[in-house]
Structure formats: structure tokens, C-alpha cells
Amino acid sequence: MAQDKDPAFVRFKNIEKRFGKVTAVAQMDLEIPEGSLVTLLGPSGCGKTTLLRMLAGLETPTAGDIYIKGRRINDTPVHKRNLGMIFQNYALFPHKTIFDNVAFGLKYRGFSRDEMTTRVEKALETVRLPGVADRMPSQLSGGQQQRIALARAIVIEPDVLLMDEPLSALDENLREDMRREIDNLQQDLGVTTIFVTHDQREALSMSDKVVVMKDGIVQQEGGPEEVYNNSANHFVADFLGHSNFIDARVEAKENGYLTVSLTDGSTVRVNPAGPFTTGDKAEIVIRAQKMTLGYREDLAREPEMNYFTGKIVDRSYMGGEVSYFVELPTGKVLHVINFVKRSPYRRGDEVFIQVDPYHCRLLGD
Numbered sequence: 001m002a003q004d005k006d007p008a009f010v011r012f013k014n015i016e017k018r019f020g021k022v023t024a025v026a027q028m029d030l031e032i033p034e035g036s037l038v039t040l041l042g043p044s045g046c047g048k049t050t051l052l053r054m055l056a057g058l059e060t061p062t063a064g065d066i067y068i069k070g071r072r073i074n075d076t077p078v079h080k081r082n083l084g085m086i087f088q089n090y091a092l093f094p095h096k097t098i099f100d101n102v103a104f105g106l107k108y109r110g111f112s113r114d115e116m117t118t119r120v121e122k123a124l125e126t127v128r129l130p131g132v133a134d135r136m137p138s139q140l141s142g143g144q145q146q147r148i149a150l151a152r153a154i155v156i157e158p159d160v161l162l163m164d165e166p167l168s169a170l171d172e173n174l175r176e177d178m179r180r181e182i183d184n185l186q187q188d189l190g191v192t193t194i195f196v197t198h199d200q201r202e203a204l205s206m207s208d209k210v211v212v213m214k215d216g217i218v219q220q221e222g223g224p225e226e227v228y229n230n231s232a233n234h235f236v237a238d239f240l241g242h243s244n245f246i247d248a249r250v251e252a253k254e255n256g257y258l259t260v261s262l263t264d265g266s267t268v269r270v271n272p273a274g275p276f277t278t279g280d281k282a283e284i285v286i287r288a289q290k291m292t293l294g295y296r297e298d299l300a301r302e303p304e305m306n307y308f309t310g311k312i313v314d315r316s317y318m319g320g321e322v323s324y325f326v327e328l329p330t331g332k333v334l335h336v337i338n339f340v341k342r343s344p345y346r347r348g349d350e351v352f353i354q355v356d357p358y359h360c361r362l363l364g365d
């Protein structure tokens with residue numbers, strides 16, 4: 001009875017999966033709230049697919065339990081788990097019509113022909129492709145085929161929708177469209193969804209919760225802004241993109257900041273979050289986008305800001321932004337990304353870098 005009160009819609013409890021000597025997933029505890037879109041984010045080989053496959057029943061855990069709606073499902077066969085799945089190779093059956101492709105999951109569930117037709121039509125409307133039921137997959141574009149795969153997954157009205165890198169085969173523009181469509185569709189249907197990706201932008205843009213994984217271990221879980229702005233460790237800060245790391249030693253706490261010293265003896269003020277005390281070795285992490293470049297004469301020197309001086313050693317134009325690599329006198333190179341509008345700086349220029357202490361986060365050693 002106690003299990004019925006489980007607040008998690010899906011729960012992994014102490015789940016582990018070993019393949020011989022490889023531990024693909026290590027003693028993982030994870031809760032997926034009802035109606036949410038949770039992404040598993042991490043580099044290739046970190047165990048994302050294995051975790052999904054265990055939930056789907058395609059892989060048996062070495063240890064631990066999996067619950068859906070409070071019921072332990074370890075011994076429930078694949079077809080009784082009521083999950084919708086879209087995998088990387090979402091391939092439709094090429095010689096079946098769109099109708100038969102979408103109806104595939106219904107055939108084994110004992111629906112009448114009329115019920116099947118109603119459900120397939122509804123699913124095709126949901127993915128905004130009504131009227132294609134009689135066509136063949138080859139008559140649809142890549143993006144349309146992707147939506148058919150989505151229709152095939154939702155037609156069974158699954159308890160959970162599982163998507164394993166479903167967009168990785170699409171080109172960049174289509175990916176972005178599909179990302180928004182999946183996000184909207186998930187919100188409309190309110191279906192609990194687990195989305196696997198190694199693409200941080202994909203994860204940050206569509207998730208209620210992001211679970212960052214490395215080597216089969218959860219590194220951090222939280223809302224997109226939390227994992228991005230308040231990364232729990234070096235790996236997470238690095239994986240979520242464009243972070244600079246500077247070794248430091250904690251000196252003192254003052255006026256709501258921590259003062260830390262760098263290896264060259266200079267000092268920097270940092271955000272005081274975290275359990276740090278004088279003498280601790282730590283690492284400052286600063287996002288490339290949070291620093292502003294300026295020539296000596298055009299930066300109004302504000303007393304509460306941090307400043308570094310350096311020389312631009314590389315610059316690349318990226319459309320809306322410019323990416324700079326600035327070498328400090330210590331030889332350390334910082335990556336700075338600024339909007340094009342305020343980017344007249346060239347390779348070889350001597351510049352100042354301005355950064356608010358709030359954006360200088362400290363990570364433990």
C-alpha cells in the first residue's frame with residue numbers, strides 16, 4: 001500500500017547495470033514526476049540508452065528496482081509496460097502505409113478496426129499531419145517521417161514516452177523545429193516523457209528537469225537554469241558549455257563576496273555560494289558569455305567588478321556573436337563570447353575583461 005503513495009511517476013531505485021566488467025549504470029536513484037519532460041544528458045557511453053532500455057524492458061537490471069505509478073515493473077514484460085518509444089533510428093516500415101505504421105502498436109492490443117481508425121486519425125492530427133494515412137513513408141519528408149514516428153509512439157496513449165536521441169539524424173534547422181514541436185506536444189498531451197540527448201542546448205531548451213550523467217552516475221539534476229547557472233561540479237559546468245576554470249585559494253569573506261587569490265597573487269571577488277573557508281583550494285568557473293571585453297578607455301571602471309587584462313590571441317565570428325580567446329599575463333587563456341554589436345576587437349589587441357563577481361562561481365577541489 002505504501003507504494004501507492006509514491007510521488008514519483010517513474011522511479012529508479014538503486015538501479016545498476018553491468019555488462020561484464022563495464023558498469024553502464026551505477027546504483028542510480030531517479031524520480032520522474034508525472035507529466036514532466038525530463039532529459040538525460042551526457043556524453044556518449046554514459047549510460048543513457050541503457051537506462052531507457054531497462055525502463056522499456058529491453059534490458060534487465062543487474063540490481064535495483066523500477067517503479068511506474070508505484071508498481072514495481074521489473075518482471076513486467078515489454079508489451080505490458082504501456083510505454084511509447086522513439087529511438088535514434090526511428091525508421092518507419094518502408095513497405096507499410098502511414099496508417100499501418102501508426103496502427104502498429106494497436107494491433108497487439110486488441111482494438112477493433114473502427115477504434116484503430118479513430119485513434120490513428122487522432123494521432124495524425126496531433127502531429128499535424130492529418131490526411132496522410134494512405135501514403136507511403138518515402139512520400140514524406142524527413143521531418144514528416146519523424147512526426148509519424150511520434151504519432152506511432154503516442155497512439156497507444158502511453159504512460160511514459162521514451163525518446164532516445166530522436167533528433168540526431170536531422171539537420172540543424174529541422175532539429176530546432178522538431179524540438180519545439182515535441183516540447184509543445186508534450187505539454188498539450190501532458191504525457192510523462194524521458195528524453196535522451198548528448199546535446200546540451202536541446203536539453204536546456206525543452207526540459208522541466210535535466211539529469212546530467214557521466215560514467216553511469218548522475219552528476220546533477222535540476223531545472224535547466226539551476227544546472228546551468230549553479231553547476232555542481234567541473235564536469236557539469238564544462239559539459240553545459242563554454243566555461244572558464246581558474247585555480248584559486250579562498251582568502252576572506254567580505255561584504256557578501258568571497259575574495260580568492262590566483263596563482264599570480266592577484267585577487268578576485270567571487271560569488272559566496274558554497275561551503276568555503278579561508279585556505280580552501282578551489283576553482284573559479286566563469287561562463288564565456290558572462291564576461292565583457294573593452295579597451296582601457298571605454299570601460300567605466302566600477303569598483304565592485306573584477307577586471308583582467310590580456311591580449312586577444314584568437315577571434316572567430318559566429319553570426320550573432322564573436323568568440324575571443326584572451327591570453328592573460330600568466331599565460332592562462334580565457335574564452336569570452338560577446339554580441340557582435342559590441343565587438344570591434346581584433347587579434348593582437350590589448351583588452352580588459354570585465355566580470356561581475358556574481359558570475360564567478362566557486363567549485364570545490
Ligand SMILES: Nc1ncnc2c1ncn2[C@@H]1O[C@H](COP(=O)(O)OP(=O)(O)O)[C@@H](O)[C@H]1O
Nearest residue numbers: 019022023024043044045046047048049050051
Ligand atoms: N549490450 C551491451 N554489451 C556490452 N556493453 C554495452 C552494451 N550496451 C551498452 N554497453 C556499454 O555500456 C556503456 C553505456 O552505454 P549506453 O547506455 O549506450 O550509453 P549512451 O546511450 O549514454 O551513449 C558503454 O560503455 C557501452 O559500451
Ligand SMILES: [Mg+2]
Nearest residue numbers: 048049050164
Ligand atoms: Mg545512447
